[in-house]
Each structure stands twice: as structure tokens, then as C-alpha cells.
Amino acid sequence: MPLKNRSRLESPAIRLALLCVVVSVFLGASGDEGRFSDLGHKLMCTCGCNQVLLECNHVGCTSSTRMRDELAASVSRGDSDNLTLQAFVQKYGPTVLIAPTTTGFNRVAWVVPYLVLGLGLVTVVLTVRAWRQRPLLLPENAVSPASGAELLLYREQARKDTEI
Numbered sequence: 001m002p003l004k005n006r007s008r009l010e011s012p013a014i015r016l017a018l019l020c021v022v023v024s025v026f027l028g029a030s031g032d033e034g035r036f037s038d039l040g041h042k043l044m045c046t047c048g049c050n051q052v053l054l055e056c057n058h059v060g061c062t063s064s065t066r067m068r069d070e071l072a073a074s075v076s077r078g079d080s081d082n083l084t085l086q087a088f089v090q091k092y093g094p095t096v097l098i099a100p101t102t103t104g105f106n107r108v109a110w111v112v113p114y115l116v117l118g119l120g121l122v123t124v125v126l127t128v129r130a131w132r133q134r135p136l137l138l139p140e141n142a143v144s145p146a147s148g149a150e151l152l153l154y155r156e157q158a159r160k161d162t163e164i
Helices: 002-028 031-040 062-077 081-092 105-133 149-161
Strands: none
Touching: 031 062, 031 081, 062 081
């Protein structure tokens, strides 16, 4: 009798464990549809709309239809992602990629704007500091502004004069 009870208790546990294994295996597998979507979101439509290939919504856009068919054929052949992207670059040029490659001149093209921005900010900060530290030029008959101990004396005198 205890063996029957034990098998009843283990059966749902085994089923639950099997279900967890099956779900985790299928969640990790993206399949051809997942690869098609991933690659399609790395490419731009060449019709001039500047939209992602899979999101080009122009009515009758022949570029996106042709490119989607090429992408589907490449995915169904089992070409690697890199090979597929390189084939599109060879056919349509480097502007077909959403994000440019990070080699050679493209790396410089990504870094230089941030470098120029940083140098510009440093230049502005140094210029403002230099302007603040320069001496104040006054006309010959002008009264120089009070500062330091002299300013404190004037403030104290103003407090005494305005007491009620």
C-alpha cells in the first residue's frame, strides 16, 4: 500500500519536472522566425524611407519586399548571421546596416563627435574660468567695487544704519 501512495505523489512531481525541462528547452530555441526577425531588425530598407527593413510600411515598396524575400531565402538556407549581413552589405552597400561596423574608419566616425563635444566643454569651462579671474578694468574716474574686509565693513555699517 505505501508504494501506491508514493507513486501517486511522485507522478505529479515528475510531470512538473518534465514540463519545466520542456518549457526551458523551447524558450531558448528561436528558430528561423526568430533569426529572420533579428536579422531584419539589423537591416534598413533601401527605398529611401530610412526605416528598419521589417518595419517599412510604404504601400507597394518593392525594395522591402525583395529584400525580405532575400533574407528569408538566406535564413532558410541556414547561412550564418554574419554571412547574411555581409551579403546584404555586398549587394546594397554599408548603409543597409542599421548600426555601422566597429572597425576602421567607422570606429573613428563614432568616436570623433563625442571627442569634439568633450573638448568643446573643456574649452568653455577653461574660458569661463579665465574670464572670471581677469582683473576688472574701470574707467579713470570710476569707483572700484568693494571686496573682502572693506565689503564687510560696508555691510556692517548698513546693518547699523537700518536698525529700527
